[in-house]
Amino acid sequence: MTALVVRNLHKRYGQHVAVDDVSFTVEEGEIFGIIGPNGAGKTTTVESIAGLRTPDSGSISVLGFDPIKDKAEVRERLGVQLQESSFPDAIKVYEALELYSSFYRNPADWRELMELLGLAEKRNTRYKALSGGQKQRLSIALALVGRPKIAILDELTTGLDPQARRDTWSLIERVRDTGVTILLVTHFMDEAERLSDRIAVIAGGRVAAVDTPEGLISQSSAAQQVRFRVSRPLDKRVLSELPEVSSVEIIDDRWRVTGSGQLLSSVAGALARAQVVAEDLRIDQRNLDDAFVAFTGRAPESSAHTEKKDA
Amino acid sequence: MSALAKMVKVESKLFLRDSATVLFGVLFPTALLLVLGMIPALRESTPETGSLRSIDVWAPTALVFGMVMIAVQHIPVVIATYRERGILRRLSTTPVHPRNVLLAQMIVAFASVLVSSALMIFLAWAVLDIAPPERPFEFVVAVIAGYAALLGVGLISAAVVRTSSAANQIGTLLFVALMFFGGAFLPRVVMPDVLREIGEFIPPGLQALTAAWSVEAGELTATAGGQPFWPQIAIMAGIAVVTSAIAAKLFRWE
Numbered sequence: 001m002t003a004l005v006v007r008n009l010h011k012r013y014g015q016h017v018a019v020d021d022v023s024f025t026v027e028e029g030e031i032f033g034i035i036g037p038n039g040a041g042k043t044t045t046v047e048s049i050a051g052l053r054t055p056d057s058g059s060i061s062v063l064g065f066d067p068i069k070d071k072a073e074v075r076e077r078l079g080v081q082l083q084e085s086s087f088p089d090a091i092k093v094y095e096a097l098e099l100y101s102s103f104y105r106n107p108a109d110w111r112e113l114m115e116l117l118g119l120a121e122k123r124n125t126r127y128k129a130l131s132g133g134q135k136q137r138l139s140i141a142l143a144l145v146g147r148p149k150i151a152i153l154d155e156l157t158t159g160l161d162p163q164a165r166r167d168t169w170s171l172i173e174r175v176r177d178t179g180v181t182i183l184l185v186t187h188f189m190d191e192a193e194r195l196s197d198r199i200a201v202i203a204g205g206r207v208a209a210v211d212t213p214e215g216l217i218s219q220s221s222a223a224q225q226v227r228f229r230v231s232r233p234l235d236k237r238v239l240s241e242l243p244e245v246s247s248v249e250i251i252d253d254r255w256r257v258t259g260s261g262q263l264l265s266s267v268a269g270a271l272a273r274a275q276v277v278a279e280d281l282r283i284d285q286r287n288l289d290d291a292f293v294a295f296t297g298r299a300p301e302s303s304a305h306t307e308k309k310d311a
Numbered sequence: 312m313s314a315l316a317k318m319v320k321v322e323s324k325l326f327l328r329d330s331a332t333v334l335f336g337v338l339f340p341t342a343l344l345l346v347l348g349m350i351p352a353l354r355e356s357t358p359e360t361g362s363l364r365s366i367d368v369w370a371p372t373a374l375v376f377g378m379v380m381i382a383v384q385h386i387p388v389v390i391a392t393y394r395e396r397g398i399l400r401r402l403s404t405t406p407v408h409p410r411n412v413l414l415a416q417m418i419v420a421f422a423s424v425l426v427s428s429a430l431m432i433f434l435a436w437a438v439l440d441i442a443p444p445e446r447p448f449e450f451v452v453a454v455i456a457g458y459a460a461l462l463g464v465g466l467i468s469a470a471v472v473r474t475s476s477a478a479n480q481i482g483t484l485l486f487v488a489l490m491f492f493g494g495a496f497l498p499r500v501v502m503p504d505v506l507r508e509i510g511e512f513i514p515p516g517l518q519a520l521t522a523a524w525s526v527e528a529g530e531l532t533a534t535a536g537g538q539p540f541w542p543q544i545a546i547m548a549g550i551a552v553v554t555s556a557i558a559a560k561l562f563r564w565e
Binding site: 050051052072075076078080082084085086087088090091095098099100102103104105142146 | 318325396407
């Protein structure tokens with residue numbers, strides 16, 4: 001079943017077009033990533049889904065409900081962890097969880113959630129005294145306390161140390177395993193690649209591509225290179241005639257094959273058919289960063305600073 | 312427990328953890344009155360105060376101090392902080408309407424004023440021998456109407472300011488202006504008539520509070536051209552309605 005449908009979303013602030021034309025569909029139970037350069041319209045898109053912005057045109061359906069017209073229904077079913085939002089300094093962890101759980105008709109057991117997110121030891125700690133990772137986990141817990149069908153997680157791991165990021169990732173996977181559909185907005189390519197079932201690349205207020213991480217990488221048709229040595233002489237045409245291969249260079253016994261798409265598997269297949277063993281096989285691995293550059297024409301934001309709002 | 316009840320509970324705890332506000336908003340008015348009450352000159356009657364001591368006539372000003380502090384300084388700063396830090400925005404994504412935050416703030420603020428007033432009236436009576444309000448019903452009405460009017464003014468500030476520091480600055484200006492008519496700088500009993508008459512339109516309505524506390528003090532601080540008690544209450548109620556409506560109209564969640 002379809003969890004979320006965004007169709008021809010358009011939103012401008014005065015003269016500035018924040019979202020030009022964005023459409024995508026998220027299936028129930030998937031982790032759907034949204035990546036794109038700063039100011040591409042990611043945040044405005046998720047804010048529109050959350051009902052915080054009224055689109056100028058286009059439609060959004062959250063489990064069949066409109067975020068503006070059916071505000072109450074959407075808010076019951078959608079959990080949100082937003083950028084640029086926080087909690088009062090003096091509120092204690094358990095108070096925030098208990099308070100937020102009182103907002104929903106059928107809330108999760110906040111004590112269980114507190115355990116699940118590893119916050120039980122911090123139950124009496126004030127928000128201000130929590131570490132960045134703990135604050136983030138609390139924010140995730142509060143996004144889940146209403147037993148949402150869909151959770152929006154915007155810049156989930158910004159400002160976290162590497163260990164806390166990895167912990168957060170496995171947490172998100174566990175949440176998905178409980179049946180929650182997750183919309184993940186991020187500017188970290190490793191995060192999007194690791195977690196997402198599918199990814200939408202948004203650039204200039206439009207969707208440049210939607211695919212699985214692997215699909216995006218091969219779709220971006222960035223050139224790849226496979227290097228190896230062969231155990232015995234081999235006809236160059238065995239590889240150069242493969243559709244994925246664009247060039248083959250041989251220097252002594254070192255082969256360098258350039259191509260795109262599923263290059264490695266087709267080269268490996270051809271070598272196997274020719275009964276040749278490749279030694280010192282090295283692949284110049286393309287990753288989502290390369291796909292990002294190919295689709296957006298810009299390098300992914302590598303610094304950890306928080307993306308500013310599109311407004 | 313309903314969301315509002317839970318919110319009042321949490322906001323009360325947050326209020327009590329904010330020691331500066333508890334100190335200045337709740338305890339300071341009483342302390343101020345007690346300290347001033349120790350000054351021998353204020354324990355004597357003057358030509359303006361007739362048979363009453365200066366401190367007897369002045370006491371309601373200490374009450375106004377606490378009310379103004381909470382309504383125009385504390386609440387707008389809390390709400391501006393909630394706005395600035397995205398707390399309101401976060402709440403607006405939940406099924407609970409952020410209106411509940413305002414309501415909870417008002418309830419907590421009102422409770423704090425009741426506690427502050429009760430404490431002050433009790434200690435004023437026990438330590439300084441200032442008689443408790445002579446017209447308790449009118450006094451409670453004057454406190455509620457006056458406080459609602461003050462809160463309305465505070466909420467207009469809270470509705471529009473984007474940052475807590477801006478809320479602080481506006482709060483300080485309002486505090487000085489309101490406390491001037493509240494008799495903190497120039498006791499009402501020595502104010503010229505024109506200031507006294509303007510003062511009847513300035514929340515929380517010192518004249519009505521004074522008259523309900525002590526009939527005799529009320530007569531001393533009234534003016535020939537001034538309004539009687541109930542029209543003064545009506546003025547405060549009117550200010551409360553108009554300012555709250557303006558605040559609701561102007562309110563921004565982010």
